[in-house]
Amino acid sequence: MKAPWARGLVCAPLFHSVPSQRVSRDARLVVTARGVRAFAYGLLGVLLAVALSQIGLAPAAIGLLITVSLIGDFFGTYLIGIFADVWGRRRTLLTLALLMAATGITFALTHIYPLLAAAAFVGTLGTTASETAPFLPIEQAILPQVSDASKRTGLFARYNLVASFAGAVGALTAALPDLLSHLGLPLAIGIRLMFGLYVAAALGVAVLVLQLSANTEAPPAQHSSRTFTSFRQRLVPPLDQSRGIILRLSALFSVDALAGGLVVQSLMVLYFHLRFAVPLAPLGVLFFAANTLSALSFLAAVPLARRFGLLNTLVFTHLPSNLLLALVAVMPTFPLAAAVLLLRQALSQMDVPTRQAYTMTLVAPAERTAAASVTSLARSAGSAGSPIVSGLLLQGSVLALGLPFVLAGGIKAVYDLSLWGIFRRVELPE
Numbered sequence: 001m002k003a004p005w006a007r008g009l010v011c012a013p014l015f016h017s018v019p020s021q022r023v024s025r026d027a028r029l030v031v032t033a034r035g036v037r038a039f040a041y042g043l044l045g046v047l048l049a050v051a052l053s054q055i056g057l058a059p060a061a062i063g064l065l066i067t068v069s070l071i072g073d074f075f076g077t078y079l080i081g082i083f084a085d086v087w088g089r090r091r092t093l094l095t096l097a098l099l100m101a102a103t104g105i106t107f108a109l110t111h112i113y114p115l116l117a118a119a120a121f122v123g124t125l126g127t128t129a130s131e132t133a134p135f136l137p138i139e140q141a142i143l144p145q146v147s148d149a150s151k152r153t154g155l156f157a158r159y160n161l162v163a164s165f166a167g168a169v170g171a172l173t174a175a176l177p178d179l180l181s182h183l184g185l186p187l188a189i190g191i192r193l194m195f196g197l198y199v200a201a202a203l204g205v206a207v208l209v210l211q212l213s214a215n216t217e218a219p220p221a222q223h224s225s226r227t228f229t230s231f232r233q234r235l236v237p238p239l240d241q242s243r244g245i246i247l248r249l250s251a252l253f254s255v256d257a258l259a260g261g262l263v264v265q266s267l268m269v270l271y272f273h274l275r276f277a278v279p280l281a282p283l284g285v286l287f288f289a290a291n292t293l294s295a296l297s298f299l300a301a302v303p304l305a306r307r308f309g310l311l312n313t314l315v316f317t318h319l320p321s322n323l324l325l326a327l328v329a330v331m332p333t334f335p336l337a338a339a340v341l342l343l344r345q346a347l348s349q350m351d352v353p354t355r356q357a358y359t360m361t362l363v364a365p366a367e368r369t370a371a372a373s374v375t376s377l378a379r380s381a382g383s384a385g386s387p388i389v390s391g392l393l394l395q396g397s398v399l400a401l402g403l404p405f406v407l408a409g410g411i412k413a414v415y416d417l418s419l420w421g422i423f424r425r426v427e428l429p430e
Helices: 004-010 020-054 059-087 089-109 113-122 135-145 149-173 176-181 187-209 220-227 243-262 265-276 280-308 310-330 334-348 351-362 365-384 386-393 396-401 403-423
Strands: none
Touching (some): 059 089, 059 135, 059 265, 059 365, 059 386, 089 187, 135 351, 280 334, 310 334, 351 365
C-alpha cells in the first residue's frame, strides 16, 4: 500500500473534488518552499565566489563554473517544459530538490574542478537570490491554478516577497564563516558548514513538496492529451493559441537575462571582493540589505500594477533601476558603490511579480506550464553565456572599469523600451 502522497504523485483527481482550504494550503507550501530555496541561494550567492577564490580559482574559472550551472538549468527547464505535467509536478519538484542537495554535498566535500562543474550542471547551484532554476516553471503554473484571478498578482508578489526576504537572511548568514574565523575556527571549515546548511535547506524543500496535494498537478485533460502525443510532438513544449505571443515575450526576456547574467549576485560579490578587498562579513551585510530592499519593493508592485497596469509597472520601475546599475561601475569607493547598488535594489524587483502575472494572464490555463517553461528557458539561454564574459571582465587591469555593470544596465534599458513598445497595445484577457 502506497502512502497518500505517493498515490497522489501517480494520479490526480478532478480539481473540483479538492476542498478550497487545501488549495490555499498548497499555495502556502509552494511559497514556503520558494523561501527555503531562496535562503539557500542567498547564502551561496554571497559565499560561492569568495569560497572558490579561496581555493585559488581565477575570476574567469568562477565565471565558467556559473555558466556551466546556468547551461544545466537551461536543459533542466527544457525537459520540465516537455515532461513535467506527464511525470507529475510533485515528482519533478522532489527530484529537483534532491539534485540540489547533491550539488551542495559535492561542493562541501571536494575542490576538484571537473567534479564541481559536473555537480553545477546536473544539480542547482545558487549564484543569486533571484532564482533561475527549473523549479520556477512548475511553481508558476501551480500558483494561478490554486488561486483566484483577482488575487494572482498579489500571490506572485507574496511568492517573490518571501523569496527576497529569505534570500536576504541567507546573504547575512554567509557572513558566519568570517565571524567564526575570529573565534578560532578556520575559514575553510566555516565555509564547508555553510555548504552543509545548503544541503539541509534542499532536503527541507523535499519535505515540503511531499505535502502538496493532488490539486497541484496538471489538469486531467491536459495530462491525457500529452501522454498520447508522438515523441516528435513531445520535443516542443505544448503551446497552441499562445505560441506567437510567448515567443515574442521569450525573445525579450532572453535579452534581459543576458544582461542579468553579467551581474549575478556571485559576480557582484566577486567584484566588490577583488576591487575593494571587502571580506565576507561586510558583503553579507550589504546583500542582506540589498535583498531586503528588493523584498520591500514587491509590496509596492501590487498597488502600482492596479493603478497603472501590469506592463507599465513592469517597464517604468525597471528602467531607472538599470540606469543606477550602470552607475555602480563609476563609484570610486565601496561605500558609494554599495549605496548606489542599494538604491538600485529598491526598484529592481518590482518587475518580477508583474512579469510573472502578466505572462500567466496572457495564456490559457492549459498552456501555463509550457508558457512558464518556454519563458524560463529563454531566460536560462540568455543568461548562460554571460558569467564567463563577466569573469573575463573582472580580471587584471579592466577590473576597475566595472564593465559588467555598464553593459548590464545598458542592455536592460534597451529591453525595457522594446518590451513597452511591442506590447503596450496588447489587451489582457482578464
